[in-house]
Amino acid sequence: MHPTVCAECGKDTEVPFRPRGDRPVYCDDCFRRRRASSSF
Template sequence: MEGFRGEFREMHEAVCSECGNMTKVPFKPDGIRPVYCKDCYKKRRARKY
């Protein structure tokens, strides 16, 4: 995945904390904080505002 300044970022597989689907994220999950897939992240973000 191309990131900021055109640099490629390593993607890591994770399980979405809300729906349980596999997703890829540009950071290594630590197992403590929840990870969300793109769809669940959008839903959660919309609820905040």
């Protein structure tokens, strides 16, 4: 796991991949919230 900071709420979190820095990374809560609010 790789430590990082959520781009939306600023919470410390860990992700299973190494963040590249060119894309935002979200914590579990923000990721779920963003995914639920996006409509395809």
